[in-house]
Amino acid sequence: MAPRHHPEAVPESHAATRQALLTAAADVFAEVGFRNATIRDICRRAKANVAAVNYHFGDKAALYSEVLAEQSRVARERFPAALAAPELSPDEQLRTFIRSFLQRVLSPELHARHGRIMAREMVDPTGALDRLVREAIRPDSERLLEIMRTLLGPETPPATLRLCGMSVVGQILFYCHCQPVIQRLFPEAPADASRLDELAEHIGRFSLAALHHYRTDATAKVRANRPARRRST
Amino acid sequence: MAPRHHPEAVPESHAATRQALLTAAADVFAEVGFRNATIRDICRRAKANVAAVNYHFGDKAALYSEVLAEQSRVARERFPAALAAPELSPDEQLRTFIRSFLQRVLSPELHARHGRIMAREMVDPTGALDRLVREAIRPDSERLLEIMRTLLGPETPPATLRLCGMSVVGQILFYCHCQPVIQRLFPEAPADASRLDELAEHIGRFSLAALHHYRTDATAKVRANRPARRRST
DNA sequence: TGACAAATCAAACATCTGTTTGAAACTGGC
DNA sequence: GCCAGTTTCAAACAGATGTTTGATTTGTCA
Numbered sequence: 418m419a420p421r422h423h424p425e426a427v428p429e430s431h432a433a434t435r436q437a438l439l440t441a442a443a444d445v446f447a448e449v450g451f452r453n454a455t456i457r458d459i460c461r462r463a464k465a466n467v468a469a470v471n472y473h474f475g476d477k478a479a480l481y482s483e484v485l486a487e488q489s490r491v492a493r494e495r496f497p498a499a500l501a502a503p504e505l506s507p508d509e510q511l512r513t514f515i516r517s518f519l520q521r522v523l524s525p526e527l528h529a530r531h532g533r534i535m536a537r538e539m540v541d542p543t544g545a546l547d548r549l550v551r552e553a554i555r556p557d558s559e560r561l562l563e564i565m566r567t568l569l570g571p572e573t574p575p576a577t578l579r580l581c582g583m584s585v586v587g588q589i590l591f592y593c594h595c596q597p598v599i600q601r602l603f604p605e606a607p608a609d610a611s612r613l614d615e616l617a618e619h620i621g622r623f624s625l626a627a628l629h630h631y632r633t634d635a636t637a638k639v640r641a642n643r644p645a646r647r648r649s650t
Numbered sequence: 651m652a653p654r655h656h657p658e659a660v661p662e663s664h665a666a667t668r669q670a671l672l673t674a675a676a677d678v679f680a681e682v683g684f685r686n687a688t689i690r691d692i693c694r695r696a697k698a699n700v701a702a703v704n705y706h707f708g709d710k711a712a713l714y715s716e717v718l719a720e721q722s723r724v725a726r727e728r729f730p731a732a733l734a735a736p737e738l739s740p741d742e743q744l745r746t747f748i749r750s751f752l753q754r755v756l757s758p759e760l761h762a763r764h765g766r767i768m769a770r771e772m773v774d775p776t777g778a779l780d781r782l783v784r785e786a787i788r789p790d791s792e793r794l795l796e797i798m799r800t801l802l803g804p805e806t807p808p809a810t811l812r813l814c815g816m817s818v819v820g821q822i823l824f825y826c827h828c829q830p831v832i833q834r835l836f837p838e839a840p841a842d843a844s845r846l847d848e849l850a851e852h853i854g855r856f857s858l859a860a861l862h863h864y865r866t867d868a869t870a871k872v873r874a875n876r877p878a879r880r881r882s883t
Numbered sequence: 884t885g886a887c888a889a890a891t892c893a894a895a896c897a898t899c900t901g902t903t904t905g906a907a908a909c910t911g912g913c
Numbered sequence: 914g915c916c917a918g919t920t921t922c923a924a925a926c927a928g929a930t931g932t933t934t935g936a937t938t939t940g941t942c943a
Contacts, residue, residue, distance in 0.1 A: 431919080431920070434920085434921085449774075450774060452685070452686055453685055453774075455899080455900070455901085456900080456901060456902085457899090457900085457901095465921085466920095466921055466922050466923080467901090467902090467922085467923090468902080468903080468904090468921075468922070468923090469920090469921075469922095470901090470902095471901080471902060471903080472920075472921080473920095476901075476902075477901065477902090536773050536827070537773055537774065539827055539828050539829075539830055539831055540769050540770055540773045540774075540827060541682075541683060541686075541770065541773075541774075542830045546830060546831070546834070547834065550831060550834045550835065554831060554835065555835060558835055576839070579836060579839070580849075580852045580856075581856065583821070583824055583825070583832075584821045584824075584852070584853065584856045586824065586828075587820045587821040587822070587823065587824025587825075587828075588816070588817045588820040588821060589820070590820065590824060590827065590828065591816055591817075591819065591820025591823060591824070592816070592820075594769070594772060594773060594823065594827045595772050595819075595820075595823065596772075597772055597775045597779060598772055598779070598783060598787060599816075601779070601780065601783045602783065602787065602788060602791050603812060606809070606812065616813075619813045619817070620817065622860075622863075622864075623813075623814065623817045623860040623864070624860065626859060626860040626862075626863030626864070627855075627856040627857065627859040627860040627863075629859075629863075630855075630859030630860075630862075630863075631855075631856070631859065664889080664890070667890085667891090688929080688930065688931085689930075689931060689932085690929090690930080690931090698891085699890095699891055699892050699893080700892085700893090700931090700932090701891075701892070701893090701932080701933080701934090702890090702891075702892095703931090703932095704931080704932060704933080705890075705891080706890095709931075709932075710931065710932090
């Protein structure tokens with residue numbers, strides 16, 4: 418059943434077909450999603466037998482889970498989300514975050530696999546979403562909220578930070594989630610994936626303008642309403 | 651095969667089960683998507699025989715197509731996208747557009763069916779997307795671009811109008827496409843569908859602040875480049 | 884009522900799916 | 914060269930799915 422290696426006799430055809438399965442599966446899952454991907458298709462592309470997936474990974478879900486984890490890891494390694502960079506201005510930190518995020522989900526260098534798989538996972542979650550949120554999405558979320566706090570001021574209510582963060586992320590993910598519609602609406606426009614810098618520039622400008630407004634608004638309101646204020650929800 | 655009625659003898663059980671199938675199918679398609687919906691499940695909920703779908707609609711795809719068209723029609727009837735309303739200020743027109751759009755895709759009154767089905771259709775298009783774009787999405791897109799033009803000025807390049815429009819729509823659809831992640835990230839926050847007004851208010855404020863910035867930016871740039879120039883509202 | 888077409892139904896069909904199985908091929912160490 | 918353990922393979926299995934079929938019921942009109 419499950420392969421058990423001798424401590425010192427590990428044939429490498431094992432690792433080879435295992436890797437072939439992983440990359441073939443990443444392509445297939447990105448193209449058609451977990452439920453509509455067939456093990457037969459994956460194995461055909463990996464030039465492996467139908468039984469290979471079950472032999473190497475146990476079952477289809479486990480294979481998917483590994484693919485998801487690897488894609489996420491690769492995307493984050495290739496485009497790190499600008500971990501706390503105190504030397505940058507808050508504005509520049511947000512711009513960096515936006516650029517990295519866009520690249521992760523749209524970069525043709527990764528065949529946009531990560532973004533496509535994530536989009537499917539959000540619209541139609543499998544059991545793998547919980548782990549993904551825990552290990553990958555939440556850290557990014559915390560990072561973004563932190564940037565928001567430096568931009569909007571430490572007194573900003575968490576609900577406002579969340580709303581603004583979602584406004585930023587929503588703009589980014591739109592290009593990932595709605596590509597079929599965008600292509601049909603504006604067929605004459607160049608593909609979004611080839612204009613990542615342009616998109617990042619726009620989203621950064623748009624968001625920072627809005628946030629600067631929010632800041633003045635919020636501080637004005639706080640000053641007017643209450644002497645001191647801390648946390649709600 | 652296809653039912654052919656006598657010109658004047660239309661049994662109404664026909665229309666009844668047809669309607670039952672349509673509403674049951676809308677629920678199922680919204681819950682699990684086209685490909686993962688089973689005819690047996692739909693028929694069970696509609697208290698009809700397995701063969702009913704093929705008898706009344708031809709096949710599963712045709713049923714789906716009709717469901718999609720009806721959901722779209724209902725959502726648009728119930729929450730019209732504020733057709734050109736010259737008595738409103740441009741700002742107010744945008745706010746109205748945002749509110750309608752949010753209600754269409756998230757309103758619990760419609761069980762959020764429309765939004766869920768649309769989200770699936772975008773991430774994993776079936777043959778029905780082309781018609782949907784042609785008949786439903788493109789008109790809304792034109793309407794939004796028009797609002798953008800009045801907000802940013804008639805000289806604004808189309809690419810800028812598009813980018814800003816997508817920034818607005820992206821913010822809205824985020825709550826529709828990423829709900830599973832939002833719930834996991836902020837389980838303590840109330841469900842988005844119960845805060846439609848709050849969301850609309852935020853997105854409107856955020857977007858208008860950004861757009862006002864874009865406008866001054868653009869006019870400043872144009873003023874610098876060109877000799878004569880008028881109006882910017 | 885009786886006949887006729889529309890509508891429903893249970894059952895079967897053909898196909899595709901993930902998974903299992905038991906044998907064959909391969910590998911490295913003796 | 915042989916053997917134990919690992920890996921591959923073709924074939925089969927069990928279940929689900931969309932669709933078809935042929936009989937049966939239902940409703941309507943003459």
